[in-house]
Amino acid sequence: MISDIEHINEPLSEEFRDRLATVDERGKRKWIYAYKPHGKFYNIRTFLSIFYFALFFGLPFIQIDGRPLFLFNIPKGRFIIFTKVFWPQDFFIFGLTMITFIFFIILFTAAFGRLFCGWACPQTNFMEMMFRKVEFLVLGDAPAQRQLKNSPWTNKKIFKVTLKQVLFYLLSFIIANFFLAYVIGIKELKKIITEPVYEHTVGFFSLIIFSGIFYAVYAFFREQACTVVCPYGRLQSVLLDKNSMIVAYDYKRGEPRGIAKKGQTEVLGDCIDCHQCVKVCPTGIDIRNGVQMECVGCTACIDACNNIMDKLNKPRGLIRYASENSIQEGKPLRYTNRMKFYTFLCLFVLSILSFLLFTRKDIDATVMRTPGMLFQEVGKDSISNLYNIKAVNKTTKDVPLSIRLEEENGNVNVIGKPYVSVLKEAQGSGEFFIILPRNSIKQRSTHLHVGLYEGNKKIAVVKTNFLGPISE
Numbered sequence: 001m002i003s004d005i006e007h008i009n010e011p012l013s014e015e016f017r018d019r020l021a022t023v024d025e026r027g028k029r030k031w032i033y034a035y036k037p038h039g040k041f042y043n044i045r046t047f048l049s050i051f052y053f054a055l056f057f058g059l060p061f062i063q064i065d066g067r068p069l070f071l072f073n074i075p076k077g078r079f080i081i082f083t084k085v086f087w088p089q090d091f092f093i094f095g096l097t098m099i100t101f102i103f104f105i106i107l108f109t110a111a112f113g114r115l116f117c118g119w120a121c122p123q124t125n126f127m128e129m130m131f132r133k134v135e136f137l138v139l140g141d142a143p144a145q146r147q148l149k150n151s152p153w154t155n156k157k158i159f160k161v162t163l164k165q166v167l168f169y170l171l172s173f174i175i176a177n178f179f180l181a182y183v184i185g186i187k188e189l190k191k192i193i194t195e196p197v198y199e200h201t202v203g204f205f206s207l208i209i210f211s212g213i214f215y216a217v218y219a220f221f222r223e224q225a226c227t228v229v230c231p232y233g234r235l236q237s238v239l240l241d242k243n244s245m246i247v248a249y250d251y252k253r254g255e256p257r258g259i260a261k262k263g264q265t266e267v268l269g270d271c272i273d274c275h276q277c278v279k280v281c282p283t284g285i286d287i288r289n290g291v292q293m294e295c296v297g298c299t300a301c302i303d304a305c306n307n308i309m310d311k312l313n314k315p316r317g318l319i320r321y322a323s324e325n326s327i328q329e330g331k332p333l334r335y336t337n338r339m340k341f342y343t344f345l346c347l348f349v350l351s352i353l354s355f356l357l358f359t360r361k362d363i364d365a366t367v368m369r370t371p372g373m374l375f376q377e378v379g380k381d382s383i384s385n386l387y388n389i390k391a392v393n394k395t396t397k398d399v400p401l402s403i404r405l406e407e408e409n410g411n412v413n414v415i416g417k418p419y420v421s422v423l424k425e426a427q428g429s430g431e432f433f434i435i436l437p438r439n440s441i442k443q444r445s446t447h448l449h450v451g452l453y454e455g456n457k458k459i460a461v462v463k464t465n466f467l468g469p470i471s472e
Helices: 040-061 088-112 115-119 122-139 142-150 155-184 186-194 201-221 224-229 232-239 300-311 324-329 337-358
Strands: 070-073 078-081 084-086 246-249 319-322 363-369 376-378 382-393 399-405 411-414 420-422 427-437 445-454 457-467
Touching: 040 115, 040 122, 040 155, 040 186, 040 300, 070 155, 084 088, 088 115, 088 232, 088 337, 122 142, 122 155, 122 201, 122 224, 142 155, 155 186, 155 201, 186 201, 201 224, 224 232, 246 324, 300 319, 319 324, 363 399, 363 445, 363 457, 382 399, 382 420, 382 457, 399 411, 399 427, 420 427, 427 445
Parallel strands: none
Antiparallel strands: 070 078, 078 084, 246 319, 363 382, 376 382, 382 427, 399 420, 399 445, 411 427, 445 457
């Protein structure tokens, strides 16, 4: 039987451990001609991909109070997550987010393997559920693609290859537009599209660059983004154990492989060595060799094997979601206490992060004594200090900040205006005096609490120090 990747490994060969499935012994790239999967898992993934694409292309248009749900404007250091604005001052939250993300990956992979890669990863979804389907539509299934590659350059071949590349670039251009919308916002993107190019040269060239990157990834680099660039496959080798959920071949049921011949006395396993699981694999591996770095858990091999089992009137599940221990013991995969514990930890760390995100203050302020200034005497019985205030407004409205001393024995005088004006989604600053009675100062540095108010609503309390003479 002819395979759809060059030099398929023999079933019991160990050569697959020496190199990537897409690279031959000379280090040359082997192009993958994957068959189109058919089956329950593929249908579910197709349905989910429609949902993912609707989210990706729809979220930039959703705005609440004039803000998008998500914005990651790295050049301006402005991020919006669920309409909440984050500035560089909130960097600790992003640091905590990255730590939480890494912790979540470790726990999730230890329990569920590469479930994310096969079912939710953007690279997998765009490649398999968008670009691969366009390729099937234009060029046909794997045998037709291979035949077209080996055929001479005719008008028909030129038309098909050109049409595929044009459609790939158009899709990449559309994806690049929406990707940029998550960086600069849909309103700014609309200006780049509708206004003259010379007014938005940086944005225009960003679109061209992003389009080229996406086109190169999905037209040429393809599965190597998962097997060469993405570190997740390498991480799984140290994160998985024998209880982790993986896409696995039941070697106890399937071996020895082969088709029983007339008069043959050897008892064979259920695997007839048809290589259908290899043909549909988007990374070109043979899942029967065990867990491999290149496996993205896409379940295409499960559907292919189940279809063969149906034709042979044998039970499904020769390739299935399982753990190493469940296959060895001949038992179905269970949601073990270990998986439950890891799931609980994942939800716990996500809850903590969500709490920090949604309880973050809308107004952040820093109050400091003016450098180089000593205290001043006000009359004969009072002492004053000059302070600078810098405030960040993360809301969508202008906020007039009034400043009050929380201690009852002093007062505040703002220089210029009775309040500090902080524009929406911007920073504001001001200067003010704190005046305390001389007899209330008992030490060189007195700790004070400065309240920031919007009208009568207390927004925040900032700690500061008051410098004064020591009363005798």
